[in-house]
Amino acid sequence: MNAIANQVVIVTGAAQGIGECIARHLAKQGATLALADIQAEKVKAVQQSLSESGGNARAYFVDIANVELVKSLIQTILKDFGRIDALVNVAGLDAPAGLAWEISETEWRNVIEVNLNGQWWMIQAVLPHMMAQRRGKIVTISSVSARQAFPQHTPAYSAAKAGLIGMTSSLATQLEAHGILVNCILPGMIGTGTDIHMTQAEKDLYQQQFPLGIVGPAPVAHAVSYLLAESGDWISGTAMNVTGGLLKGI
Numbered sequence: 001m002n003a004i005a006n007q008v009v010i011v012t013g014a015a016q017g018i019g020e021c022i023a024r025h026l027a028k029q030g031a032t033l034a035l036a037d038i039q040a041e042k043v044k045a046v047q048q049s050l051s052e053s054g055g056n057a058r059a060y061f062v063d064i065a066n067v068e069l070v071k072s073l074i075q076t077i078l079k080d081f082g083r084i085d086a087l088v089n090v091a092g093l094d095a096p097a098g099l100a101w102e103i104s105e106t107e108w109r110n111v112i113e114v115n116l117n118g119q120w121w122m123i124q125a126v127l128p129h130m131m132a133q134r135r136g137k138i139v140t141i142s143s144v145s146a147r148q149a150f151p152q153h154t155p156a157y158s159a160a161k162a163g164l165i166g167m168t169s170s171l172a173t174q175l176e177a178h179g180i181l182v183n184c185i186l187p188g189m190i191g192t193g194t195d196i197h198m199t200q201a202e203k204d205l206y207q208q209q210f211p212l213g214i215v216g217p218a219p220v221a222h223a224v225s226y227l228l229a230e231s232g233d234w235i236s237g238t239a240m241n242v243t244g245g246l247l248k249g250i
Contacts, residue, residue: 004229005030008081012064012122013091015042018141018187018217022088025221026228027055034077034084036062037091064091064118074125083133086228087126089119089140098154108156115160120167127180134179138171139227140164141220144188144243165239172237181236183227187220188243211245219244 009026013019014035023035027050035050037043040061047059058080062073077084092115098107119140130136145153146161164184172182188210207213223242226232241247 003030004225007085007228008032008034008077008083009086009088009228010034010036010077010084010122010126011088011090012036012062013089013141014046014059015039016046017090018220019088019090020046021217022090022221022224023057024050025218025225027053027057029225031056031228032081033057034060034081036060036064036073038063062091064122065113067121070118070121070125074122074129078129084126084129084136086137086139087122088224088228089122089138091118092141092160093157095143095145095150095153095157097152098156100155103154103156107154111154111156112160112163115157116163116167119164123167123171123182127175130180131175131178136180137228137232138180138182139224140168140182140184142168142184142186142239144186144246146186146239147247168239169237176236181227181232183232183235183238183240185220185223185227185240185242186247187217188246210243213244 004026009031011019011023011026011033014023015037019037023033023046027033033050033056035043035047035057038061044059047057050057060073060076063069093111096111123138126136142164143161145158146165149158168182168184175182219242223240227235
């Protein structure tokens with residue numbers, strides 16, 4: 001099952017941005033894809049595009065913050081494909097702007113519910129199947145904001161993304177004996193929506209902090225492929241730094 005071409009992979013947040021890029025990259029490698037997103041029409045369009053190019057993919061609606069919808073999604077995917085080899089957790093809210101003293105309870109809960117809890121509901125739902133088959137790989141997309149805060153981003157976003165790192169290490173410790181490897185990836189700002197609250201001057205200054213440059217979501221997709229393929233069979237519990245050289249020493 002090491003070859004990506006042999007795997008059934010769920011990609012959440014596949015309607016656009018990093019999720020779509022990952023889906024297209026995995027499709028080129030022959031993966032069978034279950035594309036899930038709250039944007040039903042957009043994820044269906046991605047699926048149709050992949051199918052027209054010879055890919056094997058199906059599109060599904062899900063709100064990852066809704067536990068029952070998540071459970072139903074996993075059961076439907078198992079019915080459609082018979083197994084799940086990997087879960088790539090991408091879906092989440094882009095980094096919203098917000099000052100600590102202005103964040104409402106609703107705003108805080110919404111960010112945490114989607115960006116942290118939603119990832120957990122997806123993982124918890126696939127665990128029984130992966131544990132029964134004694135294999136599986138889980139990759140969750142965190143953020144550079146988990147390690148380096150930016151003043152324009154709400155603390156809720158940094159808290160949620162940092163929580164994913166802690167969740168990854170804890171899950172890996174518990175699941176390695178069951179043949180399940182769990183990792184997360186820390187991308188920088190890659191121009192897929194996380195910069196919408198920044199002025200052009202702020203964007204220019206931010207981009208100067210990346211010694212290797214910002215080249216869009218492709219490096220994140222390549223990192224996911226590395227973890228899902230045989231190359232990732234000895235990697236578990238990591239927070240992979242894919243920030244163009246911004247973060248050092250982690």
